[in-house]
Amino acid sequence: MAAASLTWGAQSTLLWYDKPAADWEKEALPIGNGRMGAMVFGGVQAERLQISEKSLWTGGPGAEGGYDFGLPAESQAAKVAQLGKQLLDGSTLEPEPLARQLGRKMRNYGDYQSFGDLIIETSGAEGEVGGYRRELDLRTATARVRYRQGFTGFLRDYFVSYPDQALVARWFSTNAQKLRVRFAVPDNRTAETRIETGKTGARMVVSGALKSNGLKYGVALLMIPQCGSVQADGDAMTFDGDCAIVFVLTARTNYRMHYPDYRDAGADPAAMAVRDANQAAARQYSHLARRHADDYQPLFGRVKLDLGASETKLPTDRLRERYGSGDAGTDRALEQLYFNYGRYLLIAASRPGALPANLQGVWNDKATPPWNADYHVNINLQMNYWPAEVANLAETADPLFDFVEHLVAPGKLAAQRYFGAPGWTLFLNTNAWGYVGPIDWPTAFWQPEASAWLARHFYQHYLFSRDAQFLKQRAWPVMKGAAEFWLATLVTDPRDGTLVVSPSYSPEHGPFTAGAAMSQQIVADLFTHCSEAAKLVGDKALGKRIDDALAKLDRGLRVGKWGQLQEWKVDLDDAKDDHRHVSQLFALHPGHAIDPLKDAALATAARATLDARGDASTGWSRAWKINFWARLRDGDRAQKLLAGLLVDSTLPNLWDTHPPFQIDGNYGATAGMIEMLLQSQAGVLDILPALPKDWPRGSVQGIRARGDVTVGIDWDTCGVSALTLDTGRSGPVHLRSALFGGKFEGGVALKGEGTQRTFSASARGHYEFKRATPCAPG
Numbered sequence: 001m002a003a004a005s006l007t008w009g010a011q012s013t014l015l016w017y018d019k020p021a022a023d024w025e026k027e028a029l030p031i032g033n034g035r036m037g038a039m040v041f042g043g044v045q046a047e048r049l050q051i052s053e054k055s056l057w058t059g060g061p062g063a064e065g066g067y068d069f070g071l072p073a074e075s076q077a078a079k080v081a082q083l084g085k086q087l088l089d090g091s092t093l094e095p096e097p098l099a100r101q102l103g104r105k106m107r108n109y110g111d112y113q114s115f116g117d118l119i120i121e122t123s124g125a126e127g128e129v130g131g132y133r134r135e136l137d138l139r140t141a142t143a144r145v146r147y148r149q150g151f152t153g154f155l156r157d158y159f160v161s162y163p164d165q166a167l168v169a170r171w172f173s174t175n176a177q178k179l180r181v182r183f184a185v186p187d188n189r190t191a192e193t194r195i196e197t198g199k200t201g202a203r204m205v206v207s208g209a210l211k212s213n214g215l216k217y218g219v220a221l222l223m224i225p226q227c228g229s230v231q232a233d234g235d236a237m238t239f240d241g242d243c244a245i246v247f248v249l250t251a252r253t254n255y256r257m258h259y260p261d262y263r264d265a266g267a268d269p270a271a272m273a274v275r276d277a278n279q280a281a282a283r284q285y286s287h288l289a290r291r292h293a294d295d296y297q298p299l300f301g302r303v304k305l306d307l308g309a310s311e312t313k314l315p316t317d318r319l320r321e322r323y324g325s326g327d328a329g330t331d332r333a334l335e336q337l338y339f340n341y342g343r344y345l346l347i348a349a350s351r352p353g354a355l356p357a358n359l360q361g362v363w364n365d366k367a368t369p370p371w372n373a374d375y376h377v378n379i380n381l382q383m384n385y386w387p388a389e390v391a392n393l394a395e396t397a398d399p400l401f402d403f404v405e406h407l408v409a410p411g412k413l414a415a416q417r418y419f420g421a422p423g424w425t426l427f428l429n430t431n432a433w434g435y436v437g438p439i440d441w442p443t444a445f446w447q448p449e450a451s452a453w454l455a456r457h458f459y460q461h462y463l464f465s466r467d468a469q470f471l472k473q474r475a476w477p478v479m480k481g482a483a484e485f486w487l488a489t490l491v492t493d494p495r496d497g498t499l500v501v502s503p504s505y506s507p508e509h510g511p512f513t514a515g516a517a518m519s520q521q522i523v524a525d526l527f528t529h530c531s532e533a534a535k536l537v538g539d540k541a542l543g544k545r546i547d548d549a550l551a552k553l554d555r556g557l558r559v560g561k562w563g564q565l566q567e568w569k570v571d572l573d574d575a576k577d578d579h580r581h582v583s584q585l586f587a588l589h590p591g592h593a594i595d596p597l598k599d600a601a602l603a604t605a606a607r608a609t610l611d612a613r614g615d616a617s618t619g620w621s622r623a624w625k626i627n628f629w630a631r632l633r634d635g636d637r638a639q640k641l642l643a644g645l646l647v648d649s650t651l652p653n654l655w656d657t658h659p660p661f662q663i664d665g666n667y668g669a670t671a672g673m674i675e676m677l678l679q680s681q682a683g684v685l686d687i688l689p690a691l692p693k694d695w696p697r698g699s700v701q702g703i704r705a706r707g708d709v710t711v712g713i714d715w716d717t718c719g720v721s722a723l724t725l726d727t728g729r730s731g732p733v734h735l736r737s738a739l740f741g742g743k744f745e746g747g748v749a750l751k752g753e754g755t756q757r758t759f760s761a762s763a764r765g766h767y768e769f770k771r772a773t774p775c776a777p778g
C-alpha cells in the first residue's frame with residue numbers, strides 16, 4: 001500500500017502541529033466514530049492513544065447502595081403545587097430553601113469513564129528527531145504523525161471506522177521498528193489480560209468489570225505486521241521488524257440503553273470486541289481505510305464554506321495565536337477550519353446506534369470528569385445538536401432521538417412523582433442511566449422545561465426533512481407527552497389571568513418566581529409546534545386543548561424598565577448582571593417567537609439585554625451569542641463573538657473551553673456561522689441575513705433550510721451573486737434576498753416583488769439564480 005499523501009495546503013481542513021501533544025485536553029487530537037473515541041498524542045518514544053467508549057459509565061443500576069433514577073419514593077406533588085401557589089402573588093423565593101425541600105442528593109449518578117490507554121513504546125531508533133508533524137485531516141477523518149529520527153522515517157495513520165466499528169492504526173517506518181505495546185486501564189475496574197500469538201499476528205484481550213456497578217467491558221487489540229512476528233511479553237506484546245504493522249482496536253460493554261435495567265443480559269463484551277476485531281482484520285488496511293473514507297466523506301463533503309482564506313504555512317496553534325492581529329486571510333483560514341472542525345466533531349461524536357454526544361462529545365480521560373461528562377439539558381445537550389440539521393448532518397441527531405425516546409419512560413415517573421401529572425419530564429441533567437430527578441445544587445436543580453426543549457429537536461427534524469412518517473411515529477409521541485405534562489401543570493396567574501409555570505426558575509440564575517421568561521417561552525414554543533403537528537397527524541382532541549391553552553398562555557415576552565427583555569415576569573433584571581445564561585432570549589434563538597423583522601420593539605429589547613450581559617463569557621455562552629446576534633441580523637456583532645470565542649475560549653487543538661473543555665461551544669458556534677448565512681425559522685429562506693463586513697466575498701454550499709431545501713450561496717462585495725436551491729419536496733418556497741432587488745436571471749417564474757419572492761418548487765428540483773449585472777466594487 002502506498003503511504004498516505006501529506007498535503008501542506010488545505011488549511012481549512014487540516015489541523016497540524018510541529019510537536020507531539022503533551023496535554024490531553026489542550027493538544028491531543030480527537031478521532032471517533034460516534035461510539036468510540038481516541039485522543040492521539042503523537043509521541044516519539046511512546047505513543048499514547050487514550051480510548052473512550054460512550055457506554056462505559058459508573059453508577060446506575062447495579063451500583064452498591066442502589067439507584068433510583070433520581071426519584072423519591074413519595075409524591076412531592078403537593079409540596080410543588082403549594083410552592084407554586086405561594087409565588088403567584090409575584091413574590092420570590094431563594095433557591096436554597098427550595099433545594100432543601102425538593103432537591104435530592106445524587107445517588108450513584110455515576111461518571112462517564114475512560115476506557116484506557118493504548119501505549120506503544122518504541123526503541124532502537126537513534127539520533128535527532130526532525131521534520132516532525134502531527135495532523136488531523138478533516139477530509140478523511142484521519143490523524144497522522146510523521147518524523148524522521150537519524151536516517152529512519154516514520155509515518156503513522158489513525159482513524160476510527162464507523163462501518164468496521166474499530167480503531168485502525170498503521171505504523172510504517174523506512175527501517176526496522178521495535179515496539180512494545182500494552183493497554184493500561186484505570187484502577188476502578190477489574191482487568192484480566194490475555195494474549196495469543198499466531199502466524200499472522202497477535203491478539204490481546206483486556207476484560208473485566210467496573211467495581212462501581214459490575215458493568216462489563218472488553219477491549220481487543222490485534223497487531224498485524226506485514227513481516228516478522230509479534231511476541232507476548234507479560235501483559236505486553238512486542239514487535240521487531242522491518243515492515244509496516246497494523247493495529248486494530250475494538251471496545252465493547254454490556255450496556256444497553258434500556259430503562260430500567262440498562263444491561264444486555266448475557267452479552268459478553270470481550271467476545272463482542274474480539275468479533276469486531278476479527279471482522280475488521282479480515283480486510284486489508286487499504287480496504288479498511290477506503291471503507292472508512294466511503295462512509296465519512298459523503299457526510300463531511302456535503303457542506304463547503306469559503307470565506308476567502310489565504311494559504312498559510314502556520315501550524316494550527318500558531319494560526320490561532322495570530323488570529324485578530326490584522327491579517328484577514330489567515331483570520332478567515334482559522335474561521336473556515338473551525339467551522340469544518342465543528343462538523344467533523346459532530347460526525348466523530350454522534351453516529352446512529354450509540355449514545356448521543358455528551359458534554360465532551362465522546363472523549364474523556366478521567367474517572368471523575370467535570371460535571372460527570374453527562375448530559376446537561378438546560379442548554380448543553382441541545383446546543384450539541386444545533387448544527388445537525390443546518391449543517392446537513394441530520395443523521396447525527398439520530399442518537400439524540402433514541403436517547404430522548406428512552407427517557408420518556410422514567411420521565412413519566414418524574415412527572416407523576418413531582419407534579420402528579422401525566423406526560424414526561426426531567427430537570428437539569430441526565431446520564432446514561434435514565435436519571436430524571438432534580439439534584440440538590442440550588443443554583444440549577446430545577447428545570448422541568450427540559451422535556452419540551454428536547455421535544456423541539458424532533459419537530460425541527462420534521463420541519464427540515466418534511467418526513468411525515470418521522471413526525472407521526474417518532475416526533476409526535478415525544479412532543480405529545482411533553483405537552484400533556486404542561487397542560488396538566490400550568491396554573492392561572494391571578495395577576496392577569498394568564499397560564500403560567502409555577503414554580504419557575506430561569507436556568508442557573510435568580511430566584512424562584514411564577515412565569516419566568518424562559519419557562520413561558522419554552523412552553524409556548526412547544527404548544528405552537530404541537531398545534532401545527534396535531535393538525536398534521538390528525539390528533540384533533542389534543543390539538544384543541546393545546547390551542548385553548550395557547551390562547552391563555554403568558555408568552556414570556558416583556559420589555560422592562562431599562563429597555564431589556566425581562567428575564568422574569570416581575571421586572572427584576574439587573575443591568576450590571578453579566579450571567580452566562582441568557583435564557584430570556586430563548587424566543588430569539590433557538591426559538592423563533594421574536595422575529596426582528598416583524599417585532600422591532602422585542603428585537604431592540606433583546607439587543608439591550610445582550611449589550612448588558614456583554615460579549616465576554618464562557619465558551620458555550622459565546623457560541624449562543626453568535627446565534628443571537630445572527631438572528632438579530634447583526635453580522636458584525638456575531639463575528640465579534642466568534643472572534644472572542646476563537647481568542648479566549650478555544651484551546652490549541654481548537655476544542656471549546658468553558659473552561660474546562662466542553663464541546664458544546666464548538667457545535668454552537670458552527671451552527672451560529674450558518675445562522676449568519678442562512679435562516680429559515682420564519683418560513684422564508686433568508687439569504688445572508690447577517691453577513692459581517694469581514695466576510696466580503698465567499699461561498700457556502702450544501703447547507704439546509706426548513707422545507708427540505710439544500711442551499712448554495714455565492715457572494716461578493718455587491719452582495720449575493722448566485723443562489724442555488726435543491727428542493728427535496730414540491731411546494732411553495734419563499735425567499736428573501738437582496739439578489740432579487742436588482743437584475744437577476746433564474747430559470748423559474750417568481751411571484752412577488754423586490755427582495756421577497758415565492759416560487760413553486762418541484763420534488764427533486766434544482767434552481768439557480770444569478771445576478772445579471774457585473775459587480776464593480778466601489
Ligand code: FUC
Binds near residue numbers: 378
Ligand atoms: C450548565 C452551565 C455551566 C456548565 C454546565 C455543564 O450548568 O451553566 O456553565 O456548562 O452546564
